[in-house]
């Protein structure tokens with residue numbers, strides 16, 4: 001990039017607030033008091049992100065008389081659920097391609113369940129009056145390199161063979177008529193499979209809905225350990241214990257209260273910028289009348305979308321794995337990534353040179369080696385967990401919540417019969433092997449992007465083993 005353009009990029013992020021735009025909201029609800037003393041309940045949900053919130057809500061919807069308690073270590077929605085891109089996808093498999101690759105025999109069922117799940121989210125948002133700017137706009141995957149265009153064409157043919165409808169191939173002019181960037185060569189628009197929403201407001205709305213249905217909720221209440229207690233379980237917190245017949249763990253990237261689950265995920269930091277609201281002229285220079293979410297098709301990809309007040313969220317590209325799987329607030333800020341993202345934004349939308357970013361933030365993603373959630377039980381079926389959503393948990397956590405409730409009920413359902421639900425990813429090895437393997441994979445992926453998509457021996461071997469690294 002030319003020095004003048006680099007200076008423009010640096011200026012554009014100079015005043016950005018180092019917090020998630022979504023959480024920096026005057027309507028952010030007050031935290032609820034922490035648990036003091038002992039509680040007894042039928043179902044304890046640990047974790048106040050989407051995963052835990054949907055579990056509590058669906059438990060109440062299944063049985064309004066069930067007693068449900070939710071504990072959250074900090075505040076509802078503060079983690080991934082309050083800082084993501086807000087792409088709420090039907091896909092339960094981190095994209096159709098990953099699902100077709102791993103579960104070809106059940107992909108049709110997975111797609112059907114995923115679309116039903118997204119429809120159910122849309123219905124719940126309406127039913128509980130959740131003000132989260134839900135817009136079922138779909139998503140366009142854009143090609144910015146010739147080899148990506150060829151891949152999108154092949155992929156479109158494959159999608160048609162699978163009988164999936166509502167996915168349109170756009171040529172260069174058609175994609176630029178939707179969203180105008182000189183870098184776009186074509187695109188694939190999935191019209192119904194993705195909605196855009198305000199992520200933190202979804203979490204806060206679910207919190208309110210849960211409480212209206214009678215869920216008792218405690219914030220600033222970390223579960224410290226999980227032990228058997230009589231015929232149930234007990235979770236110790238700093239100022240009290242919760243005794244519960246059943247426990248559901250929606251703790252995402254944070255160390256699981258079931259130790260043996262820990263090696264299956266690693267934290268991967270993902271970063272995003274949010275612009276100031278665009279002026280009508282700036283927005284007109286891009287188009288974007290249909291307000292879809294967009295993603296580019298490289299291994300190191302960007303995702304971008306409009307907010308309800310016409311800001312552009314621009315995120316992705318770098319996916320940072322901290323040695324040892326460290327999770328720390330200081331990793332939420334990464335100036336070199338923010339600068340890179342700002343430069344890449346200006347390459348994508350040169351007509352928006354001069355636009356400033358108001359917010360810059362990052363957050364940890366619970367990456368697993370197959371990119372889709374895995375599920376299980378512990379303590380003879382009294383505890384269920386779901387984790388490993390990687391970068392696509394906004395929608396699929398609701399499906400995962402249903403799976404956890406099925407498992408805790410000991411019920412065989414169309415969900416628990418799925419190979420995807422019954423199987424597990426490969427765990428990550430201990431350090432230094434995890435770090436070395438992830439770094440090697442990242443370097444190979446970057447080389448593939450720069451080299452016409454050509455996958456080297458390392459990536460081909462990983463593909464054969466069904467292993468990968470993504471965000």
Ligand SMILES: Cc1cc2nc3c(=O)[nH]c(=O)nc-3n(C[C@H](O)[C@H](O)[C@H](O)COP(=O)(O)OP(=O)(O)OC[C@H]3O[C@@H](n4cnc5c(N)ncnc54)[C@H](O)[C@@H]3O)c2cc1C
Pocket residue numbers: 046047048049050051052071072073074075076077078079080081082083084085086087088089221222223224250251252253254255257270271272362363364365389390391392393394395396397
């Ligand atoms: C920057 C970024 C962008 C993303 N973009 C997208 C996107 O556009 N689309 C998409 O589908 N996905 C996206 N994701 C992923 C998505 O946000 C997550 O998959 C989803 O939010 C996971 O929800 P969760 O409830 O499992 O986790 P979280 O939101 O992380 O919630 C887990 C909660 O559990 C609590 N907790 C953990 N341990 C304990 C304990 N012992 N006791 C009590 N509480 C505990 C934590 O405090 C936390 O609040 C993104 C993620 C990031 C970080």
